[in-house]
Amino acid sequence: MALCLTGGAARALWAALGLAIFWSGHARAQEKVLNLYTARHYQTDEAFYTGYTKATGIKINRIEGGEDALFERIKAEGANSPADVFLTVDVARLWRAEQAGIFAPVKSATLIQRIPAQYRDQDHKWFGFSARARVLAYDRNKVKSGELMRYEDLASPRWKGEICTRSSSHPYNLSLIASMILHLGEEKATEWARGVAANLARPPRGGDTDQLRAVAAGECAIALSNHYYYVRLMRSQQPEDRAVVEKVGLVWPNQSDRGAHVNISGGGMLRHAPHRDAAVKFLEYLASDEAQTLFAKGNNEWPTVKGVKLGNPELESFGQFKIDALPLAHLGKTQAAAQLIADKVGWK
Amino acid sequence: MLMTSAVALRGRTSRPLAAARLGLLGWVSLVTAGLVLAPVAAVVSNVFLPSETTWSHLVATVLPHYLWNTLLLVCMVAVGVVACGVVSAWLVTAYAFPGRRFLEWALVLPLAMPAYVMAYAYTDWLQAAGPVQTAFRALTGLAVREYWFPEIRSLPGAAAVLSFALYPYVYLLARAAFLDQPRSAIEAAHLAGYGPWGRFWHVALPLARPGIVAGTALALMETLADFGTVSYFAVQTFTTGIYRAWLSLGDPVAAGQLATCLLAFVLVVLSLERAHRGRARYAGKPTPPAPQRLRGWPAAVAAALCAAPVVFGFLLPAAILLELAASEPQARFGARTYSLVTNTFILASVAAVAAVVVALLLAYAARTVKSPLVQAANRLAVLGYALPGAVLAVGILVPLGKLDNALAAWMREQFGVQTGLLLTGSMAALVYAYLMRFLAVAFQTVEAGLTRVTPSMDDAARSLGLSPGRALARVHVPLMSASVGSAALLVFVDVMKELPATFAMRPFNFDTLAVEAYNLAKDERIAEAAVPSLLMVAIALVPLILLSRQIAASALARKALRPGNFIANLNLRGAA
Numbered sequence: 001m002a003l004c005l006t007g008g009a010a011r012a013l014w015a016a017l018g019l020a021i022f023w024s025g026h027a028r029a030q031e032k033v034l035n036l037y038t039a040r041h042y043q044t045d046e047a048f049y050t051g052y053t054k055a056t057g058i059k060i061n062r063i064e065g066g067e068d069a070l071f072e073r074i075k076a077e078g079a080n081s082p083a084d085v086f087l088t089v090d091v092a093r094l095w096r097a098e099q100a101g102i103f104a105p106v107k108s109a110t111l112i113q114r115i116p117a118q119y120r121d122q123d124h125k126w127f128g129f130s131a132r133a134r135v136l137a138y139d140r141n142k143v144k145s146g147e148l149m150r151y152e153d154l155a156s157p158r159w160k161g162e163i164c165t166r167s168s169s170h171p172y173n174l175s176l177i178a179s180m181i182l183h184l185g186e187e188k189a190t191e192w193a194r195g196v197a198a199n200l201a202r203p204p205r206g207g208d209t210d211q212l213r214a215v216a217a218g219e220c221a222i223a224l225s226n227h228y229y230y231v232r233l234m235r236s237q238q239p240e241d242r243a244v245v246e247k248v249g250l251v252w253p254n255q256s257d258r259g260a261h262v263n264i265s266g267g268g269m270l271r272h273a274p275h276r277d278a279a280v281k282f283l284e285y286l287a288s289d290e291a292q293t294l295f296a297k298g299n300n301e302w303p304t305v306k307g308v309k310l311g312n313p314e315l316e317s318f319g320q321f322k323i324d325a326l327p328l329a330h331l332g333k334t335q336a337a338a339q340l341i342a343d344k345v346g347w348k
Numbered sequence: 349m350l351m352t353s354a355v356a357l358r359g360r361t362s363r364p365l366a367a368a369r370l371g372l373l374g375w376v377s378l379v380t381a382g383l384v385l386a387p388v389a390a391v392v393s394n395v396f397l398p399s400e401t402t403w404s405h406l407v408a409t410v411l412p413h414y415l416w417n418t419l420l421l422v423c424m425v426a427v428g429v430v431a432c433g434v435v436s437a438w439l440v441t442a443y444a445f446p447g448r449r450f451l452e453w454a455l456v457l458p459l460a461m462p463a464y465v466m467a468y469a470y471t472d473w474l475q476a477a478g479p480v481q482t483a484f485r486a487l488t489g490l491a492v493r494e495y496w497f498p499e500i501r502s503l504p505g506a507a508a509v510l511s512f513a514l515y516p517y518v519y520l521l522a523r524a525a526f527l528d529q530p531r532s533a534i535e536a537a538h539l540a541g542y543g544p545w546g547r548f549w550h551v552a553l554p555l556a557r558p559g560i561v562a563g564t565a566l567a568l569m570e571t572l573a574d575f576g577t578v579s580y581f582a583v584q585t586f587t588t589g590i591y592r593a594w595l596s597l598g599d600p601v602a603a604g605q606l607a608t609c610l611l612a613f614v615l616v617v618l619s620l621e622r623a624h625r626g627r628a629r630y631a632g633k634p635t636p637p638a639p640q641r642l643r644g645w646p647a648a649v650a651a652a653l654c655a656a657p658v659v660f661g662f663l664l665p666a667a668i669l670l671e672l673a674a675s676e677p678q679a680r681f682g683a684r685t686y687s688l689v690t691n692t693f694i695l696a697s698v699a700a701v702a703a704v705v706v707a708l709l710l711a712y713a714a715r716t717v718k719s720p721l722v723q724a725a726n727r728l729a730v731l732g733y734a735l736p737g738a739v740l741a742v743g744i745l746v747p748l749g750k751l752d753n754a755l756a757a758w759m760r761e762q763f764g765v766q767t768g769l770l771l772t773g774s775m776a777a778l779v780y781a782y783l784m785r786f787l788a789v790a791f792q793t794v795e796a797g798l799t800r801v802t803p804s805m806d807d808a809a810r811s812l813g814l815s816p817g818r819a820l821a822r823v824h825v826p827l828m829s830a831s832v833g834s835a836a837l838l839v840f841v842d843v844m845k846e847l848p849a850t851f852a853m854r855p856f857n858f859d860t861l862a863v864e865a866y867n868l869a870k871d872e873r874i875a876e877a878a879v880p881s882l883l884m885v886a887i888a889l890v891p892l893i894l895l896s897r898q899i900a901a902s903a904l905a906r907k908a909l910r911p912g913n914f915i916a917n918l919n920l921r922g923a924a
Contacts, residue, residue: 035856041867061856063773064867068595069852072742073772076749080756080769082856096598167582169592205501205582206471209872213477218492229872238675244477274768336597343409343592348584 032058034278037074038087039067040265044298051294052285058278067093074102079272084279087267090171092178094126094266095332103268106280114287118327119264119304128264128328129286130301133227133321134176135260136251137212142221143249150254151180151261154222155195162221163199164211168342172208172226172263177338178331179261179324190341197347204348209233216244223248226263227318228300234314235300252321259322263331264304373816374722377713380706381725384784387743388611388731394604402593402602411589418586421507421578422568428511429567432657433518434560438548439654441526444639445647451654453896456516458661459838460888462845463513464576465865465881468874469665470509471580472672474500501581509581510571512661518563519657520834520895521796525559526552558799562792565621569614569734569788576847576866586610587736600742607739614734618727666885669878676875689883692844692860695775699782700840704832706783707790711798712824715806716816726791733788737848744781745852748772773855781849786842790835797831798824837891844888861887 034052038045041064049060063070067088074081074097086102088094097103103125111120111127119128138148147158154163166173180189201220211223212230230250233241252260267286269279285291292303296310303310310316370378439445440452458466474480476492485491499505529552537551553560575587586606594603642650714726732740752769759767771777801824809819825832847862854863861884868877 041871043868063854063856064859064863065851065854066738066848069738069741069848072600073745073852076742076745077769077772078749078753080753082768082773169588169595202499203582206475206580207870207872210475210477213475217477217481219476339592339597340405343405348582 032056032275032278034058034060034275034282035082035084036060036062036087036282037070037083037085038062038064038267039070039089039093040064040087042299044294047294047298048286048291051290052282055285055290056278056281058275058281060282071097071100071102074270075100081270081272082274083270084273084275085267085269085282087265089263089265090175091128091264091266091328092171092175092332092335094121094128094264094268095329095335098123098125098268102270104271104273104276106269106283108280108284110284111287114305116304116306118325119266121268121329122327126266126268127283127287128266128304129292130265130295130299131262131304131323132172132265132301133252133260133262133323134172135225135227135230136253137215137223137225137230137248138251139215139218139221140247140249148222148251149256151176152192152254154199154224155192157195157199159199159222161199161201163196164201164214164220164223165196165204166207166211166224167204168193168347169339171335173224174335174338174342175263175331176224176261177342178334179326181334181337181341182326182330183258186337186341190345193341193347194345197342197345200347212248213244216247227302231300231312231314250318252318254324255322258326259324261324262302262328264328265301370719370722371717373709373713374717374719377710377717377722378725380709381729383780384706384729384732384787385725386747387740387781387784388728388735390747391604391735391739391743392608392611394601395608397601397604402597402599403605405597406589406593406602406606410584410592414584414586414589417503417584418572420503421510421583421585422571424504424507425510425514425571426564426568428507429515429518429564430560432511432515432661433563434522434553434556436654436657437519437522437526438552439650441523442548442552442639443642443650445642445650447651447655448639451651451658453893454658454662455519455654456892456896457658457889458512459516459841460885460892461513461662461665462576462847462862462865462881462884463510463574464580464847464869465669465877465884466509466513466661466665467506467577467580468869468877468881469668469672470500470505472874473668474498501583503583506578506581506583508660509577510567510574512657513577514567514570515657515661517566518560520838521559521563521793522556524796524831525556529555559796561621562796565618566733566789566792568617572610572614572734573736575736575738590736590739594739603739607735610736611731611734614731615727618730622727666882669882669885672875673878673882676878685879685883688859688861688864688880689887691858692862692884692887695778695782695850695860696840696843698775699779699786699843700836702779702783703786703790703839704794704836707787707794707835708820708825708832710787711791711795712816712820714795715798730788730791732784733786735785737785737846738852740785741781741849741852744777744784744849745772748777748780773853775855778850778853778855781853782839782843782846785846785849786839789838789842793831793835793838794828797828797834801827834895837895840891841888844884 049062053059065073067090070086071093074083074086077083086097088097098121103121105124106127107124112124115127115129119131120126136148136151136154142162147153153159168174168177177189177193180192183189184192201214206214208223208225208229209232211220212225212233214220215223227250230245230248234245236242254260267283269276269283273279287305289305289308292305292308293311295301295303296308296312296315300312300315302315436451436455440448440455472478474497476497481492481497484495484497488495533551533555534547537547542550572585573587574585575591578585578587579591587610590603590606590610593599593606710726710729713722735743749769749772752771755770756767759765805823805827806819809823814822844860845862847866850860850863851866854860861880865877865880865884868874868880
């Protein structure tokens with residue numbers, strides 16, 4: 001009886017092992033592939049993947065997931081990880097990944113020459129391919145021109161009960177708070193965050209689009225949002241979306257001083273990448289004119305490479321604006337401090 | 349086999365060594381529980397690591413608030429699920445009223461609707477910029493801040509959504525318990541002069557208590573683990589604290605420690621439930637009385653009370669999603685949709701079968717092998733249900749990655765083969781994760797079914813010379829087929845809706861409906877997310893309707909439980 005069961009158990013074990021090999025094996029075969037872990041999940045990104053495959057003949061396997069879970073997965077998979085490239089939508093995550101030592105430096109002349117130093121790691125471990133500006137949206141009926149020019153204005157008592165924003169723990173807000181810390185110092189940034197928290201029209205909830213809609217509905221006069229959510233409403237076919245755009249205007253903040261705060265979407269090659277050539281080619285492809293235009297065309301983001309055609313009339317309609325010149329790596333380093341401040345002042 | 353049964357028999361008379369008493373079944377169940385428990389252990393192990401200043405910061409600033417919110421949410425959901433689940437279960441079992449036949453099975457439909465999807469739908473519908481308030485403003489001429497409107501994105505809003513999404517657990521278990529109540533007890537109550545309320549309060553409710561408590565425990569564990577709904581509603585709970593420590597403050601150790609606190613709390617709740625069940629032993633002749641016919645107002649009230657959870661938990665959100673999907677030009681079906689459906693279906697089926705097999709094994713071992721070790725292992729094995737999915741996923745990834753890398757090194761040294769990672773990123777690992785997470789659902793359901801098989805039946809089976817294994821196959825499984833089926837269907841539906849573990853652990857190029865819906869919703873494209881959400885609901889409907897029918901048909905199973913039939917059954921099968 002015991003023997004027979006052991007035999008059965010052993011057979012089951014081998015069968016399970018066989019299945020596991022079958023399931024995971026094909027992702028590692030020697031064919032020309034690129035294994036991509038990405039936190040980007042925009043349907044328009046399909047265009048990159050087909051564009052890359054067309055240009056290089058390399059097929060892309062991909063897992064789209066939360067950046068933190070993917071990051072943990074890469075760490076857990078260790079030396080045998082199948083992942084070649086990791087893409088995120090927040091610079092703090094890139095910084096944290098770099099600190100954890102999961103990226104390998106990519107000394108590509110193309111990347112270094114095309115991507116401005118502000119948007120990449122100084123050791124070439126990660127590169128930012130698209131920029132997202134944190135802008136101020138306002139009710140055209142309630143806010144007069146000149147009243148709202150800078151992030152600092154959000155803390156003014158003039159806007160008591162008039163500001164809508166998402167949670168402080170969202171990376172887009174954390175990186176903004178981090179930039180305030182870097183520019184104003186911790187003490188003044190805390191005061192600023194306290195002022196913003198005191199001006200909130202309602203407890204933070206929802207995403208950026210919800211804040212824009214709240215301004216249009218009259219719940220508040222001002223909202224913080226990433227620019228591309230607004231552009232998406234501009235390009236929408238739905239009449240109620242375009243009604244929002246008619247009621248809500250955008251301010252590019254701090255144009256007379258340091259410039260608007262931006263975060264990036266970017267990525268790097270992993271230290272244990274099994275397909276290094278394919279990985280470098282993929283990063284270089286993302287910096288190409290073709291892919292950079294796709295960032296603007298597909299998801300309304302700003303290309304980080306200078307002088308690229310946008311192919312997006314709505315995005316072009318904003319014209320040129322001044323961008324905060326802070327190296328983005330510093331934002332990643334300051335993010336935890338930003339959360340501490342937000343918690344302290346009660347910005348939920 | 350003979351030996352195990354001999355050991356089991358001996359266990360009743362003498363006290364042999366614990367190891368000898370465990371027997372094969374005991375060992376197998378211990379090892380299984382250990383495997384299921386490994387990720388929880390990985391999370392708990394953080395307790396022994398030094399954390400940075402995160403703790404003191406969290407305690408000084410936000411943690412008390414999070415704790416208070418969590419406590420409020422848990423209490424509100426407990427009240428909500430019991431109110432919806434028990435009242436409707438009692439009404440459809442004890443009374444006949446118009447619409448009862450439909451409501452009887454429709455009451456489980458909200459299980460098809462993931463709570464986070466319900467949250468998207470209601471928010472879109474009820475927020476200031478949504479259709480309801482816009483219509484209200486057009487009607488009254490008031491502006492946004494000139495009137496009061498209940499805020500859906502709030503603690504009560506989250507409690508309402510979670511209650512509507514989770515009450516079917518209570519409904520299912522309470523209804524099964526009401527159906528199984530002996531007619532004699534109800535009739536005795538009638539003779540003793542109890543009115544309808546008295547019969548419910550003093551007889552039916554106490555008899556059904558184990559089922560109700562078990563269902564509530566499931567609902568509350570899911571509430572504690574929920575992140576999708578509460579984060580969408582910006583309600584900051586203990587889980588928010590875990591994520592904040594891990595993601596914003598970059599301190600996974602503190603996150604693991606916080607998760608351990610959550611687990612300790614769950615353990616306390618579960619022990620209470622266990623103690624409760626321990627006292628309430630019941631096994632009688634289960635023949636429920638014929639439902640009493642209601643007419644006029646009472647019938648209308650009963651119908652309305654039972655219809656309300658179905659309307660708010662299923663019909664209304666489904667209608668909102670349909671409307672959203674229909675108005676969205678970007679929402680389309682295609683080859684991708686087909687692969688999403690297939691992937692979802694395969695994953696959920698495999699996980700459901702696996703969970704039921706393991707649950708049967710554990711529950712049966714706990715019953716046969718009277719060892720405190722096995723009992724304790726079972727208690728712990730279901731803990732994964734209360735862990736936030738993403739925390740659990742990390743808990744699985746870390747030990748699995750170590751094992752996998754060791755395996756790869758071993759294969760390289762022994763055979764010179766470059767295997768890479770065999771387990772991580774495989775379907776098997778994902779099923780393991782689901783098992784971790786949803787074993788509680790299968791286990792609670794199977795175990796509740798097992799308690800309905802009276803101990804005297806075990807004795808009868810044994811005295812007829814059946815070994816524990818055969819007793820399981822010939823006596824328990826046929827008698828329990830209903831609860832085994834329910835367990836499988838519940839796990840199927842749960843796995844289909846599961847998000848964080850699927851998100852973190854799935855193989856390359858493998859998306860499910862839940863992943864697609866979440867990706868679109870996270871990108872703030874709620875209308876486009878409506879299509880995969882609706883498909884998810886549609887697929888979940890099939891097993892749920894099966895489940896309802898099974899419960900209705902379980903009268904057959906009850907017949908088999910009558911002592912006379914039971915012995916005859918045994919003899920026939922024994923002879924064959």
